[in-house]
Amino acid sequence: MADYVLIDGDQALFLPSFGAATVVVQPGTLRASGPATLAAKSLCVVGDEASVSVRGCIYTTPQYSIPGTGTLEIEALAGDQQAQKTATGATRWLLVGGSFTARFVVQSPAKQPPPGPGAPIPDATPQYAGSGNFVTTNTKLRGV
Template sequence: MIFISLYQKVHHNYTKITKTKAITQPIKTFDSHLIVEGNYYYWLDSYSMADFILITGDKAMFNPTFGQAIVTVRPGDLIGTGKEKINQKLVCVDGDEKKVIVPGCPYMTPQYSIPGMGMLSIESLAGNQKAKKTKSGGKPVLLKGASFKAKFQVMVPAQQPSAPSPIPDATPQYSGTGTFITMNIKVKGT
């Protein structure tokens, strides 16, 4: 979605006639700021890609590779705390991603081949996963976006086979990535 100011050409001068307009259909651009649509000229104010808003029940899908650790991942459920609803489900807002926790995930590494156990969570969102303009209850809504940074926290260390006793993995946590899958295929935010 592109946000623009609308100008009308009157006697070779441009006169601003509305504050802003959102255009979602294809447009003709003559340079990086001037847009022509019929008899109207638009000046580009800002550009923001719209993306689907996350809602209660959407999934955080974790990639299984966390550095050296290979994790048997399961999806995490998002629970929205926004004020608005999409598909009769509350929208997710800034901070809701911190409540996604997936405990009891087995893992191992090439060195520590006796499986251990840990917990998955979202460490931080990508810049395109938090809306800049669309808010619910005063907080930015969460967007599908690209990949988030994920964290795997070791609860029971994997072990390296050794005699007389196995050697535990000393790494307390591993970093990885993940993406969101949403059931909302209609409503977008920016």
């Protein structure tokens, strides 16, 4: 089924639930590398999802209530987010599709308040899994 093609500047919206972690999410911006254009904006092709990186997002967990920070990234596309037939050269277009798999990579761990005197205990989990979806400004071009 045809879906809208993503273009330069479109957004990746992350859901705030990343397993045990709750992230204060911010949208990420896609940077297109495809040579084809629509309304003077390059089309996104498979691989451009790696351009999305949202640093400095705050997170906590039920156990680690002192906030930490990290980076939101796209880990993997859903099957319906890659065109099966439409491409630029040999590289398939990126489509809005369903939900992609996301990861939250911890930069500064959240901390657990100490049970008594002493330093807070840092979160030992290096990353958390979540999801998100794309939003496009393209209302004309669809890919299959």
